[in-house]
Amino acid sequence: MCGIAGWVSYDADLTERQATIDAMTATMALRGPDASGTWVERHVALGHRRLAVIDLDGGVQPMEFATPNGPVVLIYTGEAYNFIELRKELQARGHRFRTSSDTEVVLHGYLEWGESVTEHLNGMYAFAIWDARDxxxxLIRDRLGVKPLFYYPTGDGVLFGSEPKAILANPLARKAVDINGIRSAVLAAGGQSIWKGMHEVEPGTVVTVKSSGIHTRTYWKLRTAPHTDDQKSTVERIRELLDDTVNRQLISDVRQCVLLSGGLDSSAIASLASRKLTAKGDRVRTFSVDFVDHVDRFRPDAFRTTPDAPFVKDMVDMIGPVHQQVVLSAENLSDPAVRRAVITARDTPSGLGESDISMYLLFQAIRGESTVALSGEAADENFGGYQWFHNNIREIPIFPWMAALLSAQAGNPALMPFTAEALAAMKLETYLGDEYRTAVAAVDHLDNASRIERQMRVMFHMHLTRFLRMLLDRKDRLSMAAGLEVRVPFCDHRLVEYVYNTPWKLKSFDGREKSLLRHAVKDLLPPSVLNRKKSGYPTMMHDSRFSNALLLEAKEVLAEPHNPLFTLFNRKWVQSVVETDSSKIAHGEKLLLDKMIDMYYWIDIYSPELSLS
Structure with a gap:
């Protein structure tokens, strides 16, 4: 999977700055535990950390191709799932290969097609190419933004990296966070860097840096088109795409597995993978996460209707994988060292606290057995799996995943933990309203679309371009911090394009969430899983053992009254919560307390310059 970092300076001699590019590259060590390499010439320095997945011996980077007019050098992270077909096409065009890696295929693809190589790639990727000829x-990022890539313009060039920490390791980058960054961190909005002056390479975008400046070009976006297939043909096409996508993403030279929650999405991937591997005489490996006594202590809420374990068991009984259940305790989740590792992995306090911690621990356990994992991420965004696709929240002119939070805050001032100064500066409702209108304006509609079809196209567009980005960033950061590559079959751009243009009346034809997906995979799953109502990622927030540990940690934070944290969080609010009987603390208050503790560790780790202006 790997991590990349680099520096272009048209006025300086970077051959004298080897130590700096080494430091930038070293921050990516967890992303690439298998090898490290740099390439430096006068105006450019490139660094690469490798997680070896395909062609373990041959895919060493940076990878250079000499031309009569100067070298072309690639540093690459991700996977091109169609690299075998592309290699054959490039060989037919006269290219010769020294390795069997997908990295070399991407490099030769650039030599053949230039920046238009993007049109030929199927995969998840973020890479940088120094073209000495010009x-x-x-800088290029995949269509959905599965793999991260950031850049930081300087006076005479740019710094870049897979993660902000690589850029921040360069003394030219300030660890400054203004009100825009604070607002992004508080809302966990995703889609932008919280660090002032730093930008994400947008999904489906090429960023070109020359001495004359920086230019961006969008090579892919969601486009609206008529859908002409009937229900039967649509279901069949979705199944064909899933079959092909899972088959492509099972290509690996290292041990792989599937994340299994017992839900529709991950179970479909696990079953498809099992069929593919069984045909080759192999067995699929699966992993699930659970908590000590979770089934006995489980309490349903608006987002989690059933515990995972019984449904995981039904899937295991049906497909017969090599299965491992990772069981976590309250002590595991409340370990300060683990939380620090999670915040460091994400470079931001905009995580999901306890849920991030359990996911990170799950990935660590998996990494002991596998290097690659397939995940069901993005099925809800593609097929309409969230409850707000099917209720009146979709009528509210605000991002639906934010609507419940703001509603709770408006109805209960106790759930507003921020200082008056921070709230006044953030202007959350105004900001969210403006962002929502911008998101709506970006959507194209068919001329004859009904009101409900237009409304639902907006819903799907904003989920695929905004909400999904946050989830993908989370999964990438936490998995790569454990040296684990997570692949996401539901992010195959062919599937996304096809389902996006399927009318809502087809997406919901049986009156349930994810109708098309449910029918496309109905032969792969036991009835219990096929008919299971969506349940979110499991949590221990209702467990008194974790809640008590959370309160103890919050009390320790209160012991530092002059901490910069309290320019953002209302110390009196924190005090009132920790002094409340733990059994009477609202779930929302616990979540906000969890976020506050994340912010505390982030400030301690990064020592950012915080500004409310």
Whole structure:
């Protein structure tokens, strides 16, 4: 999977700055535990950390191709799932290969097609190419934004990296966070860097850096088109795409597995993978996460209707994988060292606290057995799995995943933990309203679309372009911090394009969430899983053992009254919560307390310059 970092300076001699590019590259060590390499010439320095997945011996980077007019050098992270077909096409065009890696295929693809290589790639990727022929840097990110890539313009060039920490390791980058970054961190909005002056390479975008400046070009976006297939043909096409996508993503030279929650999405991937591997005489490996006494202590809420374990068991009984259940305790989840590791992995306090911690621990356990994992991420965004696709929240002119939070805050001032100064500066409702209108304006509609079809197209567009980005960033950061590559079959752009243009009346034809997916995989799953109502990622927030540990940690934070944290969080609010009987603390208050503790560790780790302006 790997991590990349680099520096282009048209006015400086970077051959004298080897130590700096080494430091930038070293921050990516967890993303690439298998090897490290740098390539430096006068105006450019490139660094790469490798997680070896395909062609373990041959795919060493940075990878250079000499031309009569100067070298072309690639540093690459991700996977091109169609690299075998592309290699054959490039060989037919006269290219010769020294390795069997997908990295070399991408490099030769650039030599053949230039920046238009993006049109030929199927996969998840973020990479940088220094093209000495034109003295330019090319940064490219995959269509859905599965793999992260950031850049930081300087006076004479740019810094870039897979994660902000790589850029922040360069003394030219300030660890400054203004009100825009604070607002992004508080809302966990995703889609932008919280660090002032730093930008994400947008999904489906090429960023070109020359001495004359920086230019961006969008090579892919969701486009609206008529859907002409009937219900039967649509279901069949979705199944064909899933079959092909899972088959492509099972290509690996290291041990792989599937994340299994017992829900529709992950179970479908696990079953498809099992069929593919069984045909090759192999067995699929699966992993699930659970908590000590979770089934006995489980309490349903608006987002989690059933515990995972019984449904995981039904899937295991049906497909017969090599299965491992990772069981976590309240002590595991409340370990300060683990939380620090999670915040460091994410570079931001905009995580999901306890849920992030359990996911990170799950990935650590998996990494002991596998290097690659397939996940069911993005099925809800593609097929309409969230409850707000099917209720009146979709009528509210605000991002639906934010609507419940703001509603709770408006109805109960106790759930507003921020200082008056921070709230006044953030202007959350105004900001969210503006962002929502911007999201709506970005959507194209068919001329004859009904009101409900237009409304639902907006819903799907904002989920695929905004909400999903947050989830993908979370999964990438937490998995790569454990040296685990997570692949997401539901992010295959062919599937996304096809389902996006399927009318809502087809997406919901049986009156349930994810109608099309449910029918496309109905032969793969036991009835219990096929008919299971969506249940979110499991949590221990209702467990008194974790809640008590959370309160103890919050009391320790209160012992530092002059901490910069309290320019954002209302110390009196924190005090009132920790002094409340733990059994009477609202679930929302616990979540906000969890977020506050994340912010505390982030400030301690990064020592950011915080500004409310």
């Amino acid at each position: 003295q330019k840097l090319v």
